[in-house]
Every structure is written in C-alpha cells, then in structure tokens.
Amino acid sequence: MDYQTLKYADVSVGDKLAALDIDISSSLISCGALATRDFEPCHHVPKVAQDMGLPDVFMNILTSQALMARFVTDWSGPEAVMKALKVKLGAPNVPGMVMTVTGEVSEKDDDNRVVTVNVTGENNIWGMHMEGSVSVQLL
Amino acid sequence: MTPEERQAFEEELYTFVGRPLHPEPKRSYDAVNEAMIRHWAEVMGDKNPAYTNAEWAASSRRGELIAPPAMMYAWNQEGYAVAAEGRPSDGLSDLVAYFDQHGFTGSLGTNVDQEFFAEAKIGDALFEDAIIEEISEQKVTARGRGYFLQTLAKFTNQSGELIGTQRFRVFKFIPPEAPPKAAASGASEELEVPTRIHAPRGQDNGWWWDACDEGKVLIQRCKNCQTLRHPPRPMCGECQSTDWDSVQSTLDGEIFSFVEMHYPKFPGYKYPLIVAVISLAEGTRIISNVVGIDSQDVKIGMKVKGKVEQVDEKTMLPQFYPVEA
Ligand SMILES: [Zn+2]
Numbered sequence: 001m002d003y004q005t006l007k008y009a010d011v012s013v014g015d016k017l018a019a020l021d022i023d024i025s026s027s028l029i030s031c032g033a034l035a036t037r038d039f040e041p042c043h044h045v046p047k048v049a050q051d052m053g054l055p056d057v058f059m060n061i062l063t064s065q066a067l068m069a070r071f072v073t074d075w076s077g078p079e080a081v082m083k084a085l086k087v088k089l090g091a092p093n094v095p096g097m098v099m100t101v102t103g104e105v106s107e108k109d110d111d112n113r114v115v116t117v118n119v120t121g122e123n124n125i126w127g128m129h130m131e132g133s134v135s136v137q138l139l
Numbered sequence: 140m141t142p143e144e145r146q147a148f149e150e151e152l153y154t155f156v157g158r159p160l161h162p163e164p165k166r167s168y169d170a171v172n173e174a175m176i177r178h179w180a181e182v183m184g185d186k187n188p189a190y191t192n193a194e195w196a197a198s199s200r201r202g203e204l205i206a207p208p209a210m211m212y213a214w215n216q217e218g219y220a221v222a223a224e225g226r227p228s229d230g231l232s233d234l235v236a237y238f239d240q241h242g243f244t245g246s247l248g249t250n251v252d253q254e255f256f257a258e259a260k261i262g263d264a265l266f267e268d269a270i271i272e273e274i275s276e277q278k279v280t281a282r283g284r285g286y287f288l289q290t291l292a293k294f295t296n297q298s299g300e301l302i303g304t305q306r307f308r309v310f311k312f313i314p315p316e317a318p319p320k321a322a323a324s325g326a327s328e329e330l331e332v333p334t335r336i337h338a339p340r341g342q343d344n345g346w347w348w349d350a351c352d353e354g355k356v357l358i359q360r361c362k363n364c365q366t367l368r369h370p371p372r373p374m375c376g377e378c379q380s381t382d383w384d385s386v387q388s389t390l391d392g393e394i395f396s397f398v399e400m401h402y403p404k405f406p407g408y409k410y411p412l413i414v415a416v417i418s419l420a421e422g423t424r425i426i427s428n429v430v431g432i433d434s435q436d437v438k439i440g441m442k443v444k445g446k447v448e449q450v451d452e453k454t455m456l457p458q459f460y461p462v463e464a
Contacts, residue, residue, distance in 0.1 A: 003188055003195065028182065035175075035182040037216035044222075055330060061248045062213060063183070069209040070185040078189040079200055082208040086252040091406070096330050125330050127404045 005077030008113040008138040017075045017103035017117065022067060024059065024097040024123065032063030049094075059093035064121065064130045071101045072117050072134040083114055084135040091126035099123045106133065113137050140241075145277075148241055152286070155237070155271050160230040160290065164266040167214035171206045171263045179210055206259040211294055211303050212251075214259075215267040231290060234271060238311040243285050245314035248307070255303040263296045272306070285312025333407035334451040344371045350385075352455045354447040357385040358423050369423040388425075390445030390457060392417040395424060399434050407451060413437055417445070417459055431460040 022028075033043035038060045041048040049057045065087045073080060093099055099121045107116040114137045121130040140148065169175065173191070180191050188195035189205055196204040206214075217227060226232055235246070259265060269292035277286055287310050294302045340348050347370070350357045358367050363380035374381050397415035404410060413429040415437070427445065429437055443459040450456050 022184075031182045035179040036210070036213040037218060038213075039217070039219050039221040041222050061251055062209070065251055065253075066179070066183045066185070066207070066209045069207065070183050070187070073185070073187050078187050078195075081258065082255055084252070084254045085209055086250075088250050089248060094330065122404070125332060126406045 003078050005079035006075070006138050008108075008115065011105055011108070011115050011138065013105050013108055015105040017071070017119075020071055020074075020101045022099045022101065022121075024093045024095055024099055026057060026095045029057050029059050029063070029093070029095060032066070033060045036060060036062035036066065038062055054092060054094060056094045056096075059129075061087070061089060064089065064093070067099075067101065068119050068121065068130060068132060069134060071103060071119060072136060075103070075117075076115075076136045076138060080136040080138055082134065082136050083112075084116075084133070086134075087130050087132040089130055090128035091123065093123055093129050097123040097125050099129055103134075107135075113139075149277075152237065153274060155230075155234045156274055158230045158234075158271050160269040160271070160292075161267070164268040164295070165215060167265040167267075168218065169214065171214065171259050171261055171265070173204065173261060175213075176204075176206055176210065179207060179213065183207075201258070204261050206261075206263070208253070208255045208258065208303070211253060211255070211259070211265070212267075212292070212305055214265045215294070230269075230271060234288065235311070238286070242313050243311045245283060245285065245310075245312040247282060247310045247312070249287070249310050250306070250308035252306045253303055256301045257296075257303075259296065259302050263302075265302065266295050266297075268293045268295070280310065280312070282310065283312040283314055285310055287311075332452065334453045335407050335456070336405070337454065343373050346385075347371045351447060351457070354455070356388045356390055356425070356445065356447060356457050358388050358419070358421055359383050359385050367421055367423050369425055386421065388419050388421055388445075390447075390459070391420040392425075392443050392445060392459060394418075394429065394437065394439055394441045394443060394459075396439060397429060397437055399437075409450075415443075415459065417443060425457070427457050427459055429461070430458045436461075 030044040042052060043057055043060045046056050065085060068087055069085050101121045103117045103119040105115055106118040114135050116133050116135040118133050123129050176190050190207050193204055269290050272291035273289040275287040287308055289306055289308045292305045296302055347357060358369050359371050360367050360383060361375035361380050362382035362384055364378045366375055366377045395416040395418045397413055400412040400414055411434040413434055415427060415429045417425050417427055419425060429443060442462040444462050445457040445459045447455055447457050
C-alpha cells in the first residue's frame with residue numbers, strides 16, 4: 001500500500017477534514033479502556049456506571065483522545081509528527097450512540113511546518129463529547 | 140461547611156499544590172512494545188503504518204516503528220489492580236481522599252493536554268514524573284460546587300530524553316443528593332433521546348401552549364380595547380383590563396431580527412439553529428425558529444410562513460419557512 005503524507009505548503013487554514021462517523025459500542029468502550037490500560041470499573045461494568053447516574057459503561061478519556069489523534073493522522077499521513085494533542089471533554093459517549101468527528105485547519109506555523117487542526121466529536125444523543133486540537137508537523 | 144470550616148479546609152487543601160505523585164519518577168511496567176501497540180491500534184481503528192508496519196517503517200524517514208503519541212500515558216497506567224483492589228496510594232490519591240472526606244466525592248475529567256517533544260520507540264522505558272500543579276479556587280458549575288485540580292506529568296525515556304508532557308484537569312465536586320436516574324437501566328442499546336427544554340405551564344400561559352399542542356398559535360386580545368398582546372400575560376398594557384380572549388394567527392410573518400446559535404449546543408436541538416423574532420401579520424411578534432433554509436441565506440425583512448409542527452417526541456412548536464418570492 002502506498003502511504004502519502006501531506007506537504008506543509010499544500011495545506012491552508014480553513015481546510016476541512018472529511019467527517020468520520022464512529023459507532024459507539026460496548027466493545028469499543030471496554031476494549032478501548034483496556035487498550036489504554038484504564039481498568040476503572042466504570043468503563044467495563046455497567047452497574048458501576050449506572051450507580052454514577054449513566055445508562056451504561058462510558059468511554060474513557062484516553063480512548064476519546066486516541067480517536068481524535070487518529071482522525072488527524074488519517075488525514076495527514078504517517079510521516080507527520082504529532083506535536084500536541086489537546087482535548088476538552090463534554091457529554092459522555094455511551095453504547096448505542098454515533099459520534100461524528102469533524103475538523104478544520106485553524107493555524108499554520110511556518111517556522112516549524114506545524115499545522116493545527118481544530119477537532120470536534122459530537123454524539124447524536126447528547127451533543128458535544130470532545131473538542132480540542134491536534135498539531136502535526138508536515139513534510 | 141461554615142465559612143470558618145471552608146477556610147480551614149482550603150488552608151490545608153492548597154498545601155497539596157506542588158506535591159509529587161510518586162517519590163521518584165515511576166517506570167512503566169512494560170517497555171514500549173509491538174504487542175500493546177497493535178492491541179491499541181486495532182481497537183482505535185488506527186491503520187497508521189508508523190505504529191504497526193515494521194517493513195514500511197524501516198523504509199520511512201524514521202527508519203523504525205514508533206509508539207502512537209496518544210499512548211504516552213497508557214504505558215504508565217496502573218493495571219488490573221485498579222479494578223480488583225482499587226487505586227494504589229500516591230500523591231494524587233491522598234488529595235482525592237482529602238476531597239472525598241469533605242464531601243467533594245464527585246469526579247469528572249475535563250481536559251487532557253499533551254505536548255510531544257520526541258517519539259517513543261520500541262524498547263523505550265518511559266518514566267513518569269508528576270506533580271499536583273494547580274488547584275483552582277472554589278467554583279460553581281452545572282455539576283455542582285467544587286475545585287479543579289490539575290496534574291502535570293513529564294515523560295522521559297531511559298536516556299533522560301523528554302518524550303512529552305501531560306496536563307490532566309479534573310473537577311472534584313459535591314454531587315447532587317441522588318444520582319440522576321439511569322435513562323434505560325440494563326437495556327444498554329436503548330437511550331432516551333433528549334427533547335427541547337419546555338416552558339413551565341402556569342395559569343397565565345398554559346392555555347397558549349395547550350393550543351400549540353393542538354396545532355394553533357393564538358394571540359391574546361383585550362376584550363375591552365381589542366389590543367393584541369404576546370407573550371401571554373394577565374393584564375392589557377393599554378387599558379389595564381384583565382378580560383381577554385384570543386384570535387388564531389395565520390402565521391404569515393416577516394423576520395424582524397435573528398441569531399444563529401452556535402455554542403454551547405444543547406442536546407435535543409437541531410443545528411444549525413436559527414432563533415428569530417418574527418413580526419406577524421396580526422401585528423404582534425413571536426420568537427421562533429426559521430427552518431428549511433441555509434443559515435447564510437436568512438435575512439432581516441424576509442417573508443416567512445409558519446406551521447405548527449412536532450419537533451421532537453414531546454414538543455409541538457411553530458416553525459417558520461421562507462416564502463418563495
Ligand atoms: Zn385593553
């Protein structure tokens with residue numbers, strides 16, 4: 001497979017990334033928590049999450065963050081070097097939701113060939129789940 | 140908490156600022172390795188060959204595989220013991236226990252900011268050196284009353300090279316008496332879909348909303364001087380009469396003013412969301428939504444026609460559409 005990485009000169013502020021829909025399943029939540037070594041029971045035991053007032057297990061922060069990072073590196077290509085990943089959390093992601101991730105280039109740093117992409121992940125039930133930015137150094 | 144108790148609580152609270160989480164930098168249990176990276180990449184759907192395709196990586200600019208930067212904190216996380224025995228004691232758990240003892244038992248992660256200075260390679264051991272960097276003053280948020288605490292962790296490799304930093308912000312708060320009832324306990328795939336926020340219905344306005352539920356927009360009319368008024372209220376502003384009846388609006392109107400709501404987005408509302416003041420043909424104004432048009436095309440003075448529609452499972456509302464010129 002041929003992998004392409006974006007060139008700094010080919011990216012402009014205002015460029016939009018193709019939106020990504022992610023199905024939020026119990027499996028994604030539990031397996032995502034374990035893949036990030038987050039063994040808090042609220043991410044794999046529904047009863048514990050329900051005692052916290054939520055309908056079911058909810059996504060852990062490091063999974064949300066991973067999905068945001070992946071969304072941007074899918075766009076930038078594999079030779080891009082990640083410089084920053086900033087995530088602010090909103091409503092929880094719980095099974096049965098669909099999260100739509102969107103992004104737009106917000107800043108260019110010519111000296112370092114770094115572009116910053118503002119990213120939002122909204123679920124179809126409770127709205128904003130995460131918003132933040134990912135900065136990557138391009139070729 | 141009395142003001143004196145709060146002062147005593149905060150005096151001790153702020154002594155936690157600057158304390159380290161671990162007596163010395165904590166080494167990751169496992170060195171950066173391909174198995175844990177592959178597990179992570181599979182779950183996240185991340186097909187970046189820089190993480191999992193050794194052959195591609197060898198021919199890339201880096202010449203070797205790297206760990207996903209977003210995994211930086213995962214390497215140093217405590218393992219299964221967290222589920223089996225609870226979180227082991229460290230500088231942060233002492234602070235959390237102090238909050239909990241004083242009723243601030245709620246806990247909500249709000250921000251994670253990571254900066255990366257070098258890429259972690261297969262075989263790297265990561266060392267986490269973390270402190271409690273900041274505790275805010277007491278804040279009142281939608282969740283309740285509490286404090287934001289922020290930790291700062293620095294991650295270095297075995298040669299002392301800085302891989303990255305992480306700022307983690309958590310809100311510790313006094314939770315509401317009983318947790319809100321789970322929307323659909325047990326049934327994990329069924330979620331209660333939020334609806335719009337409803338106006339409380341009282342003696343002075345309930346009749347208006349009841350008519351709206353039946354598909355009609357009524358305008359209150361003074362029985363004494365015939366002046367129309369909206370929104371509903373008990374007394375005529377012209378003659379102070381409290382006798383009234385109503386007429387049904389044709390919902391022919393014109394946009395007097397409008398805003399587009401961007402932020403914050405409320406659950407239960409459809410976006411883009413145009414909120415407009417509409418001048419009705421009868422002479423009164425009503426606040427409603429303009430729909431069926433690109434938000435960039437909405438203009439003051441535009442002719443609109445309203446229809447009472449069901450906008451969600453529980454809500455009937457007039458919605459205004461542009462009138463074709
Ligand atoms: Zn009157």
